[in-house]
Amino acid sequence: MNFDFPQLLKSLQLKVTPQRLAILEIMRIADTYLSPEEVQEQVQQRANGKVGLPTIYRNLEELSAQGVISKILHPNRQLYYYFCANRDHHHHFVCLACRTVQDLHDCGCAEMASQIDGQVEFQIMQALGTCRRCCTQNA
Numbered sequence: 001m002n003f004d005f006p007q008l009l010k011s012l013q014l015k016v017t018p019q020r021l022a023i024l025e026i027m028r029i030a031d032t033y034l035s036p037e038e039v040q041e042q043v044q045q046r047a048n049g050k051v052g053l054p055t056i057y058r059n060l061e062e063l064s065a066q067g068v069i070s071k072i073l074h075p076n077r078q079l080y081y082y083f084c085a086n087r088d089h090h091h092h093f094v095c096l097a098c099r100t101v102q103d104l105h106d107c108g109c110a111e112m113a114s115q116i117d118g119q120v121e122f123q124i125m126q127a128l129g130t131c132r133r134c135c136t137q138n139a
């Protein structure tokens, strides 16, 4: 799938910078979630120069705050990020063994919101575990 990242960033009022585009392209190609350190390594390879980890962190945070990428809430409390091309409302099942991410389409969000006396500002729902392939391999 070809993604128009400059257009996506503009539509979210985020500045289009070579670094952001490099980060997004790296994350799009990856079929697993990535740590900021892994993103940094690949950005540096592309740029053929040094890019500070704080810069990578800041960009990842901005992109995830706007919903361009998803934050993975890992039990080891390290931060990981994942780019999902699916722009529709959905959630993720994250395999902690092989780092793949599956889309979950059925969710009770609308129903949950209807039970809340107030307004939802943030909603975090994510399932983590072991995917079928990894379960079979370890059996």
Ligand SMILES: [Zn+2]
Pocket: 095, 096, 097, 098, 099, 100, 130, 131, 132, 133, 134, 135
């Ligand atoms: Zn797996």
Ligand SMILES: [Zn+2]
Pocket: 084, 085, 086, 090, 091, 092, 102, 103, 104
């Ligand atoms: Zn997804």
Ligand SMILES: [Zn+2]
Pocket: 089, 090, 091, 107, 108, 109, 110
């Ligand atoms: Zn939902």
